[in-house]
Amino acid sequence: MEPSRFQNALKNLEPVSDSIDVQVDMWNIRLSNALDEIAPRRPLQPRRNRSPWFTEELRSMKREKRRLEGVWRELHDRASRSAYRAFMESYEHATIEAKRVYYASLIESASSRPAKLFKIIRSLTTVPTNPKSDDQAPSAEAFQSYFADKISLLRRDLPATTDTMRELETPWPLAGPTLDQFIPLDAEALDRLIAAARPTTWSLNPCPSWLVKSCLEGLRDPLLKIINSSLEQGVFPEGLKEAVVSPLLKKPDLDRLVPSSYRPVSNLSFLGKVIERAVAVQLQQFLDDTAGLDPFQSGFRAGHGTETVLVSITDHLRCQLDRGGSVLLVLLDLTAAFDTVDHNLLTHRLAVAGVRGTALNWLASFLHNRGQRVERGGLVSERSPLHCGVPQGAILSPLLFNIYMQPLAQLVRDFGLECYQYADDTQLVLKMEGQPESVPDSFHQCLEAIIGWLRSSRLRVNPAKMEILWLGRPGSGDIQLPTLDGEVLRPSSLVKSLGVLLDPSLTMQAQVSAVTKTAFFHLRQARRLAPYLSRDNLATVIQATVISRLDYCNALYIGLPVSVIRKLKLVQNAAAWLLAGVPIRCHITPILRQLHWLPIEHRITFKVMVLTFKALHGPGPMYLRDRLTPYKPQRSLRSEDQDLLEVPSFKTLRLTATSLFSSGAISVEHLAT
Numbered sequence: 233m234e235p236s237r238f239q240n241a242l243k244n245l246e247p248v249s250d251s252i253d254v255q256v257d258m259w260n261i262r263l264s265n266a267l268d269e270i271a272p273r274r275p276l277q278p279r280r281n282r283s284p285w286f287t288e289e290l291r292s293m294k295r296e297k298r299r300l301e302g303v304w305r306e307l308h309d310r311a312s313r314s315a316y317r318a319f320m321e322s323y324e325h326a327t328i329e330a331k332r333v334y335y336a337s338l339i340e341s342a343s344s345r346p347a348k349l350f351k352i353i354r355s356l357t358t359v360p361t362n363p364k365s366d367d368q369a370p371s372a373e374a375f376q377s378y379f380a381d382k383i384s385l386l387r388r389d390l391p392a393t394t395d396t397m398r399e400l401e402t403p404w405p406l407a408g409p410t411l412d413q414f415i416p417l418d419a420e421a422l423d424r425l426i427a428a429a430r431p432t433t434w435s436l437n438p439c440p441s442w443l444v445k446s447c448l449e450g451l452r453d454p455l456l457k458i459i460n461s462s463l464e465q466g467v468f469p470e471g472l473k474e475a476v477v478s479p480l481l482k483k484p485d486l487d488r489l490v491p492s493s494y495r496p497v498s499n500l501s502f503l504g505k506v507i508e509r510a511v512a513v514q515l516q517q518f519l520d521d522t523a524g525l526d527p528f529q530s531g532f533r534a535g536h537g538t539e540t541v542l543v544s545i546t547d548h549l550r551c552q553l554d555r556g557g558s559v560l561l562v563l564l565d566l567t568a569a570f571d572t573v574d575h576n577l578l579t580h581r582l583a584v585a586g587v588r589g590t591a592l593n594w595l596a597s598f599l600h601n602r603g604q605r606v607e608r609g610g611l612v613s614e615r616s617p618l619h620c621g622v623p624q625g626a627i628l629s630p631l632l633f634n635i636y637m638q639p640l641a642q643l644v645r646d647f648g649l650e651c652y653q654y655a656d657d658t659q660l661v662l663k664m665e666g667q668p669e670s671v672p673d674s675f676h677q678c679l680e681a682i683i684g685w686l687r688s689s690r691l692r693v694n695p696a697k698m699e700i701l702w703l704g705r706p707g708s709g710d711i712q713l714p715t716l717d718g719e720v721l722r723p724s725s726l727v728k729s730l731g732v733l734l735d736p737s738l739t740m741q742a743q744v745s746a747v748t749k750t751a752f753f754h755l756r757q758a759r760r761l762a763p764y765l766s767r768d769n770l771a772t773v774i775q776a777t778v779i780s781r782l783d784y785c786n787a788l789y790i791g792l793p794v795s796v797i798r799k800l801k802l803v804q805n806a807a808a809w810l811l812a813g814v815p816i817r818c819h820i821t822p823i824l825r826q827l828h829w830l831p832i833e834h835r836i837t838f839k840v841m842v843l844t845f846k847a848l849h850g851p852g853p854m855y856l857r858d859r860l861t862p863y864k865p866q867r868s869l870r871s872e873d874q875d876l877l878e879v880p881s882f883k884t885l886r887l888t889a890t891s892l893f894s895s896g897a898i899s900v901e902h903l904a905t
Contacts (some may be wrong), residue, residue, distance in 0.1 A: 234270075235446035238439070241266035242447070245454040252461045256469040259458060259503065263438040285334035293323050331764040339769045349776050357757045369608075370491045375479050376606040376613035378491035383571050386692070387620055390572060395688035400576060404583045411518045412589035416460040417510055419452055425509050426455075434499040435607065436476055441502040459507050466593035472504035474615065475604040475623065498604065498624035508627035511594065515587070516631060524585045525634055526641040527854045531655035532630035535851025538730040539785045541652050543843060544855050545661060545729070546738060546788055548650060549703055551880075552663045558704035560671065560711070561734070562660040563727055564682070565697035569656040570633055571621040574690045575599045578622075578636050585635055598628065620690070630655060636689070643685055647678035652855075654730060667704050670712040679716055695719035699727040703736050732785050740792055748799045751781045755807055762810060771811055778807050782832065787839045800832045844877075 245262055249255060300319050304312040335356065342348035370378070417425070431442040444451060462468060479494035486493035519525050530536035545561070552559040579596050587595065602623060606613040622629035622636075637653060644651035650661035662675055686693055695716045702711050702723035713721035726742055727734050733743040754777035762770055782800055789797065808823045809816050824831060830838060846852035847860060863876035 235443060237270045238266055238443050239447040239450045241269045242450060245451070250461065252458065252465055252467050252469050253471060255454075255458050255461060256471045256503070259454060260438040260471070263444075267439040267443075285331045287330055290323075290326060290330055293319075293326060297323050328764060332766065335761065335764050336766055336769050339765070339772055343772050346776050346780070349773070353754075353757060353761070353773060353777060357760050369488050370479075372606045372608040372611045372613040375477070375491055375494065375496075375608060376604075376616055379477065379496050379604075379606065380616045383568065383621065386568055387572055387690070390687065390690040390692055392574075392690065393688045395684065396574075396577065396690070399688065400580055402580075402584075404588075405586075408586055409518075409522050410586045410588045411515070411591045413466075413591050414463040414511055414514050414594065416463055417456060419456065421510075422452060422456055422459070423448070425506055425513075429502070429506055429509065432499075432502070434476055434501075435612075436474065436499065436501040437503075444502065455503075455506070458503070459510055462507055463510065463594065464590070466590035466597065468507070468594060468598040469504070470601065472501050472507070473598075473602045475500055475602070475625070476612075477604050477606045479606065479608060496606075496624070500623065500625050505627050508598075511598075512627050512631060515591075515628075518587075519585065519631075519635075522586055524638075526638050526653065528641050528651055529634050529637070529653045530853060531634060531653065531657075533634075535846055536853050538654060538732075539787060539839075540843065540853050540856055541654050541659075542730055542732055542785055543787050544853075544859070545652055545659060546734075547859060548661055548663075549738060553703060553705075556666070556705075558664050558667050558702070558711075560660075560662040560664070560675070560723075561701040561703070561727070561729075562662070563699040563701075563729060564658040564660070565694045565699075566656045566658070566686070567692045567694050569691055570624065570629065572690055572692070573622050573633065573636050574620055577689060578632060581635055581638065582632075585638070595628075595632075599632075640682070640685060643681055644678060647674050647681065649675070649678055657730060659729060668711065671714070676714040679714070683717065695721070699724055699729075701727045701734055701736060703738070730785075732788065739796070740788060741796055744789070744792075744796050744799050747781050747784075748803055751778050751803045752806070754778050754781070755803065755810065758807075759810055767811065767813075774807050774811055778803065779829075783835065783839070786832075786836050787843055789836050790840055797832055797836075804829070804832055 242262065243266070245259075249258075297316075297319055300312070300316040304316045338352050338356075339349065342352055426445055426448055429441070429445070431440070431445055433440045433442070448455075458469075475498040477496045477498050479491070480497045481488065482493055482495055525533070530538070530541045549559050549561065575596075578599065579592065582595055583592055599622070602618040603615045604618060605615050622632050633655060637656070637658075640658065641651040641653060644660060648662075650663075652659045652661070660678070662671065664672070683693060696719050698716075698719075698721065700713065700721055700723045704711070710723055713723065715721065723736075725735065733740075733746060735742055755774070758770065758773050758777060761773065765773065782803060789800070804824075805820045806816075808820060808827055808829060809818065811827060812818075812823045814823065843852065843856065844860065847856040861878040861880075863871070863878040865872050
């Protein structure tokens with residue numbers, strides 16, 4: 233399909249109405265007509281190609297191979313046998329080369345998309361099995377009923393409380409900065425948005441998204457008109473509020489006949505996401521300028537991430553233990569938090585944050601009157617309205633959810649606890665002096681206040697899935713915890729926080745063992761593909777599936793014993809030997825230098841330096857910046873002008889070695905260079 237033909241087929245794209253809904257309808261109709269003109273619909277017989285790498289050249293070589301085999305079997309002489317064997321070798325080499333070219337094209341197409349790369353590697357290394365028939369699988373209507381009823385039942389158990397009504401009746405602040413309207417885009421801003429958009433295509437789009445990106449020169453003016461009309465009128469187009477949901481099996485071994493074995497994957501229109509991105513950029517900038525988000529909320533924010541959260545939490549834990557105290561880490565589990573957000577409460581909290589006027593009207597229009605259909609086996613269900621929740625798969629949803637959860641962190645801090653959030657993952661840190669046998673009453677009061685706030689926000693915590701980690705002196709015993717909603721809270725010997733396993737002694741042994749096991753599995757998969765991949769493609773696979781796992785949250789490994797770090801080094805060494813194509817007897821240091829790979833211990837130190845630099849000079853989180861103290865000697869020294877950071881003093885030598893910001897004085901001037 234040539235983009236030039238598609239662009240020539242486009243006709244009368246200039247908007248004929250000021251109504252944003254009419255403009256979107258005409259956009260969809262004209263793009264669909266242009267696509268039908270150059271690529272009319274026709275019935276196709278689906279055919280599975282089990283060997284997509286098998287080219288026409290290989291097909292002709294295979295025919296010649298069979299001909300030579302027939303000659304040899306007929307004559308049984310040495311000449312025909314030699315000709316057949318020689319051609320067999322050339323055919324095998326051609327097959328390997330064809331596979332190498334095909335695999336290289338697949339890997340290069342997904343080099344910047346880890347999810348797609350994992351899917352490709354899995355398809356290449358997994359033995360294909362006959363898929364189970366979906367004839368008896370639930371229909372589209374059955375899935376629609378299950379997904380809708382699940383949220384409706386949960387919503388029914390979360391009625392509006394008096395606190396909910398009281399908050400909705402609270403007047404908006406009169407003082408402070410406001411965002412009254414979104415600024416219309418120019419051509420340059422639109423080009424940036426389209427370049428950043430992923431060209432995903434679903435049945436909601438009138439044409440493939442990559443065609444829109446390829447033909448932007450001819451589509452720029454009508455696109456600008458639609459986007460700016462939406463921003464100026466404060467209305468999100470009704471035709472873009474519908475989502476198509478595809479049921480995705482959670483695990484291969486689950487029962488395919490039960491709807492609960494599937495998770496809904498929502499797909500939205502490409503045009504709607506472009507408009508969302510235009511709003512998200514301006515809304516995020518306003519919240520950054522006005523500190524509208526909680527500083528300890530790290531979900532979907534530049535410079536913030538799961539690693540920064542875990543670094544700060546573990547540093548808190550170790551410092552408290554070093555002072556001879558104890559600490560409690562509580563991981564809250566919210567049930568379908570994104571799907572039960574109350575639209576009226578969210579609109580009110582947006583207004584409290586300073587979003588007013590046309591901008592608030594646009595966001596309210598974006599949230600209300602949404603619906604979804606389930607698509608399954610070529611059939612589409614009836615439309616089901618969505619009365620709550622932020623749209624799944626939308627660009628704005630993570631940011632809107634952060635605004636919705638903003639009051640919770642301050643509520644927790646009012647009781648003297650630390651609160652860290654990453655989207656709907658909320659973690660509480662309670663510091664206690666000495667080794668108490670039970671938690672203070674303020675902890676139980678804080679949990680009750682959290683439950684009350686969540687109920688008034690029409691969210692629900694699941695006490696049965698809460699994880700609690702108790703850290704105290706060895707041999708001090710467990711601590712007595714209160715009962716919450718009829719569930720007896722008990723500390724665990726191991727908790728999983730944002731993908732990292734934490735134990736009461738913070739040895740990280742369980743985490744390192746889990747990482748090592750998974751990394752070796754993917755390394756074995758990469759070894760199976762190695763004969764068919766070039767070195768660059770093999771490096772891409774190893775980097776995405778193995779090295780990325782070694783680097784995830786590796787700042788937490790600073791100061792760990794050599795016996796623990798050695799497991800990670802074994803993985804890195806095996807990956808280096810495979811990529812370099814040398815025997816394992818070869819010395820590893822020259823190979824790492826040739827590959828430009830830092831050894832594991834230096835990768836850990838480098839990550840700490842990167843986090844420190846970002847906290848001081850870049851978009852790093854404030855909660856890390858506050859834990860860094862400039863070095864100021866008490867008397868005049870030559871080092872006072874070197875921009876050093878102060879190394880905190882610790883009482884316990886064992887903890888000194890494992891604290892993040894105590895691994896050595898770091899020069900700020902050196903980091904800046």
